[in-house]
Amino acid sequence: MTAARFQIILSAIAAVISLAGLADATYLTVAHLTGDDLVCGSPGGCSAVLGSVYASVAGIPTAAFGALAYFVAFSSATLAVFGYARARTLLMLVVMAMFGATLWLLYVQAFILHAFCPFCLLSAALTFLLAGIVVATPSSD
16 A cells, blocks of 8 residues: 555544544533533533533633534545645644643543543544544655
8 A cells, every 4th residue: 555545544534533523522512501411421520520610711612622623623634635735734733732632631630620521531532543643644755
C-alpha cells in the first residue's frame, strides 16, 4: 500500500471518529443547556461533572467547544481525503489542541471533581484515537 493511499484511509477513519465525537459533544451540549439529568449508568458522575464550574466557560458549555472542535476535525479530515494538504495541517493542529484540552478535563474529573462522566470519557477516547491517527499518518513529502 502506498503512503498516499494509507493517508487517505487514515483521514477517512479520522472523519468517521470525528463524526462520532460530534454526536457525543452535541448530546452533552444539549443536555447541559436543557438541564437534563443524564442517565449514563454512573451514579452522580454525569450530574457532578456537568453541574460543576468546569462545565462552562463564560456561560458557554465546555461540550459546545468540543462540538466545534469535532466539526472542524471532521471537515478537515474529509477535505484531507480529497488531497487538500492544508486540511491535513489544520486537522493536526485541531486534534493536538483537543488532546491538550482532553488531558486537562480528565485531570479535573479525576483529581478535582472525583467523578467521571461516561460520555466525557467517550469523548476523551475518541480524541485519543484521533491523536493516534494524526501521529500515524505519513507526511505528504
